[in-house]
Amino acid sequence: MTGPPLVGVDLDAALDRAVALAGRGPARDRNPRVGCLLLAPDGSIVAEGHHGGVGTPHAEATALAAAGPSARGTTAVVTLEPCSHHGRTPPCAEALVAAGVAQVVYAVADPTHAGGGAALLEAAGVGVREHRHTASERLVADWARAAALGRPHVTWKVASTLDGRVAAADGTSRWITSPQARAEAHRVRTQVAAVVVGTGTALADDPSLTARDHRDRLLPDQPLRVVVGHRDLPASSRLAGPDAGDATTTEGEVLHLRTHDPVQVLAALRERGVHSVLLEGGPTLAAAFWRAGLVDELLVHLAPALLGAGPGAVPDLGIGTIADAARLELVEVDRLGPDLQLRLRPIPPEELH
Template structure:
């Protein structure tokens, strides 16, 4: 057990490293939307005198990790220096060699870590390997910020499902469409541009058959991400139109998930269109997300109708809600609302959401809630 003097030294050290770690976190965020199934990671290298001599971030899955980029830039100046990394260095062989070994080979004397890696293949092993090599490790610097940055990665590793974001646009009186189904456009151009940026940060965008039939969406980031997020349609019976923008895969791939009892002729229609489709024994949101997690998706966006949105919430597949509110009134008792029945019989049964954020998007307002 560490003595009081040692604990005091660690606290002082953590405070001194915070500005550097914040810079590393900023670098890590530059990889948003391109690293899945890997986490977002940033790294700095300081020489013996404390001067910045290298920095980098993980740019894309399958490419060198943040530590490698920073160490390459630092070169021989990393010897005896300090590496500052937002996530515990990996210690296993994947598509790239272990970063813990790269740090040891570079001869750094200290590694400052924001958070431990929840991946069972690491889970403290990277830190232990560095310490066994005589390298000082200071951990927990900006830990909360690092965990927030990699919330999607943590969610997938710990639950086997991606982080789910449920998004909708509605009028001030809570309508997402008129009684006749007209819905384009409730929100203005700034809000729609925000949606494109949000899609670019996600690995997949999910809709139901009803949304596909009613809106014929494109569901891309409009070129803000390459490759575009996977477009996923969840439809039990495959009652889908023969023509849809999603069937054109020149811009983005499309996957259709359906029930095991979907009519064979409808499955054959998708085969003819060249659309990948898979049967799920339980064609529900949870099963869909578990499959997407197996495909390496860390974060998914639900852009679906009220019934599927309610099912996703009830299935525990939504960790974040983003509602765009337009300063308009649509009216209509039969007009569509964002959510279907959640099974509540008393308003006190509604659980409160935390981490609220409000911002303006042109004439519209965005409210974000998070579990």
């Protein structure tokens, strides 16, 4: 789809601004973060808007309200294709047409049932252009992936020795991996919406699950910290929180979900606007998600060390014969100091034949 040329307008710069606006919206929300600019023919900004979360006006509606009659003849630059469906708010595509917007430039096509706004706009005589923009794609990547899955995307993270041990025979486990690998693990926590452990890990290790820098300072982006299981945690635990609710501490939110069902866990997290989950718990939690077919990716930090004994990194997955072995696709390999980081994708059985 193409529209008339925009003279003297830097679309990448405009979309950079729209992404910055979108960042004002909630980091965890059922809806994606979206930013919108309305540009005059000379490229100057007439109005701006961003989506503030479920139930609030969309970015386009916010910008149109700010512009009023000045919206007529403008170009709307939006990070995500305007929606075309009636939900809690009216369709943005219809609002843009009604306001007399001359052209719409969007960076990412809407992959959900709300898509189709571009076609609606074109049918109404509005010029439409799709302009690829990396930052806009990153902005909605987790949301789009979760929308396709119908649940949050799940990554199972493992840190182990070369022989697959996560601790020595005496139970000691600090530190299996290098400072570089641990720094990357903290960075990964800033890239997901929630980090999940079971009550067993919470009781045994009392982890904070926060994202910190090399000086042990909290990083700006913190995940929702989630404990799964029925057992109570002591009040002194760093992950102690009220039943079926969340607690906000100086280190971010904590949620205790009193269930052992991975499907219920992901449904509860999706309701809270979580689109990506990092499993950092022990073998019981990992096995439950794996057996339920709810692991989309593995992130393995492999240290060049041997223990020969001690707890294994991988739980009993119910595999009894080599023919049933879980096969993985090696997607990416990176070196983290002396360690390796392997990113892998489970290969569905139908892809093996």
